[in-house]
Each structure stands twice: as C-alpha cells, then as structure tokens.
Amino acid sequence: MEPSEIRNAEHRTVSRAMGILEAVVANEPQGLRLGDLAEQVKAPKSSIHGLAKGLVATGYLREHQGRYYEGPGIALLAPGRMRLPANAHRILERLSLEADETAILAARVGESVINVDVVESSQVIRATPVLNQRRPLWPTSYGKIFLAFMDEAKSDAYVRRNFPDPERQEAVMAELAEIRKTGIAFNRAESMPGLLGLSGPIIGEDGVTFAIGVVGPSERMRGRDAELMPIVAAAAADISIPLTA
Structure with a gap:
C-alpha cells in the first residue's frame, strides 16, 4: 500500500x-x-x-x-455534560455531612474510573479528589465496585491481565466476591498512603451505573466500618430508586 x-x-x-x-x-x-x-x-x-x-x-x-x-467518557471531552441523577448532589451533601468526610460520585470509563461529582468535607485536613480524570479501576473502592458487578467474563479477564500471579489473582477474586456479598468496597490506603475510602453501587437500567462513597484520612476513617457501611449503602439505594423506577 x-x-x-x-x-x-x-x-x-x-x-x-x-x-x-x-x-x-x-x-x-x-x-x-x-x-x-x-x-x-x-x-x-x-x-x-x-x-x-x-x-x-x-x-x-x-x-x-x-x-x-x-x-461516561464523553464527560472527559465536555466536563459537565454527563447526565447525573437529579437527586445525586443532594444525597452526596447528606452523605458528606453524616460521615463528616468527603463524598464522591464516580463512573466507569472503559477500564478506568472518573469522579463526576464531589462534596468535600468541612474538615481542615480532608480528601480533595479531582473531577473528570481517569484512574485505574483497581485499587479504587469505586473501581472495585464496577469490577465486582460487571459481566463475570470481563471481570475475570481484567483480573488475569492485571494480576498474572495466581495467588494474587485468587486474593483479588475473593475480594470481589466479598464485595458482591456485602455491596461495599474498600480502598485501605492502596491508592494513596494515608487515605481510606469505601463505596457502594448505584443500580440503573444498565446495571451498576455509578458508585458512591466517602474518603478521608485513615486516622479518622479507621475503625468506622460498622458506622460508615450502612450510611454509604443507604445513599446508594436512595439514588438507585429513581434510576430503576
């Protein structure tokens, strides 16, 4: 040619x-x-x-x-264009207030995840996530949610491709199975030292359309699993209802 x-x-x-x-x-x-x-x-x-x-x-x-x-990748080309649930920001504000930490709404873009809305904590020392910037699915708590609830063949292929060691594959798949069971994913300072986050799935017509959760300094977040898990789950459920109605 x-x-x-x-x-x-x-x-x-x-x-x-x-x-x-x-x-x-x-x-x-x-x-x-x-x-x-x-x-x-x-x-x-x-x-x-x-x-x-x-x-x-x-x-x-x-x-x-x-x-x-x-x-959701369209948001990377034209920030603010993504159609978000009408009540999402209000529930993010409530979640941030209840947890006293930064609340985030995230979407999957291919094999990446992006933050599409954020309500920062009023704490002086707090997490300040960037909007509309690609991050890997693993080990973000939001990315783990999408991996856990996506098509099993695609999830398995992602794990095998990114974790060639068989023992690591087994550990990752076990964690994804636990996320499917509890509906909550954790990122325990795996992305950034000193920050801990957890999130839950928002269910829409296409399955898991968004993930919502909170992130904050490990010193404040550590030991609060029993308190934060139902708060995050309730926020996810409240946004899921209008998407599936």
Missing part, C-alpha cells in the same frame, strides 16, 4: 469514529442502532461495528439492548 493510501485509510477511520460519536450525541437520549449508525456515517456495518465496539470499550459509548448511547 502506498503512503498516500495509508494516510487516506487512517483519515477515514478517524472520520468514521468521530462521525459515530457525533451521531450518538445528536440522537440522545433515544440512542442509535448499528444500522442507523452505518447509515448516518455512510459506511458498511462491518466497518462501523468494530469502531463502535472500540468506543464502548474505552467508555465513550455504552451499548444497551442493541442501541448505542453516550458513555
């Missing part, structure tokens, strides 16, 4: 990927089927299918019942 042909193919791929994104954004909230995408982008279904799957894998689109919708 001549260099000019390679460049043209690369440009066509970029144009089609951006065309898919633009079409989906323009057709929210009803979404688009693969055939609709192919028609709008004016490309064969076979070409569009792989690109759409890639955009789902990286979090820029999400697929539900054969339709493609905006994914």
Whole structure:
C-alpha cells in the first residue's frame, strides 16, 4: 500500500469514529442502532461495528439492548455534560455531612474510573479528589465496585491481565466476591498512603451505573466500618430508586 493510501485509510477511520460519536450525541437520549449508525456515517456495518465496539470499550459509548448511547467518557471531552441523577448532589451533601468526610460520585470509563461529582468535607485536613480524570479501576473502592458487578467474563479477564500471579489473582477474586456479598468496597490506603475510602453501587437500567462513597484520612476513617457501611449503602439505594423506577 502506498503512503498516500495509508494516510487516506487512517483519515477515514478517524472520520468514521468521530462521525459515530457525533451521531450518538445528536440522537440522545433515544440512542442509535448499528444500522442507523452505518447509515448516518455512510459506511458498511462491518466497518462501523468494530469502531463502535472500540468506543464502548474505552467508555465513550455504552451499548444497551442493541442501541448505542453516550458513555461516561464523553464527560472527559465536555466536563459537565454527563447526565447525573437529579437527586445525586443532594444525597452526596447528606452523605458528606453524616460521615463528616468527603463524598464522591464516580463512573466507569472503559477500564478506568472518573469522579463526576464531589462534596468535600468541612474538615481542615480532608480528601480533595479531582473531577473528570481517569484512574485505574483497581485499587479504587469505586473501581472495585464496577469490577465486582460487571459481566463475570470481563471481570475475570481484567483480573488475569492485571494480576498474572495466581495467588494474587485468587486474593483479588475473593475480594470481589466479598464485595458482591456485602455491596461495599474498600480502598485501605492502596491508592494513596494515608487515605481510606469505601463505596457502594448505584443500580440503573444498565446495571451498576455509578458508585458512591466517602474518603478521608485513615486516622479518622479507621475503625468506622460498622458506622460508615450502612450510611454509604443507604445513599446508594436512595439514588438507585429513581434510576430503576
């Protein structure tokens, strides 16, 4: 293939990927089927299918019942665009007040997690999370929630890929099983020394759509599991109700 042909193919791929994104954004909230995408982008279904799957894998689109919708990754391109549950910020404020620590709402973007809303604690020394910045799923408590409740084959593949040691794989899978049982995930200073966090799943039409929790200095958070777990679980349930109604 001549260099000019390679460049043209690369440009066509970029144009089609951006065309898919633009079409989906323009057709929210009803979404688009693969055939609709192919028609709008004016490309064969076979070409569009792989690109759409890639955009789902990286979090820029999400697929539900054969339709493609905006994914949480869109928030990285246009902060503030993500549609959050109407009562989420109010419940974050309540959670922060009850726990006396910083409360966070997070979303999964491919194999990353991003903070989409934060209510900081009034404490002088507190956690100050950054919004709309990719972080790895493991070992964040929010990422552990998404891993625990995602499709089992995808979760297992992530664990095998990121933890090649068999003993470590077994430990991670055991922790994910415990999270599915309790509905609460912990990050005990695994991401950042001196910070401890816990979170719970928010259930929507597509399964676990967000995670909510609290984070704070280990000195204040340590030993409060029995107090904080029901508070976080209640906050998650309160946001889940309108999403599943």
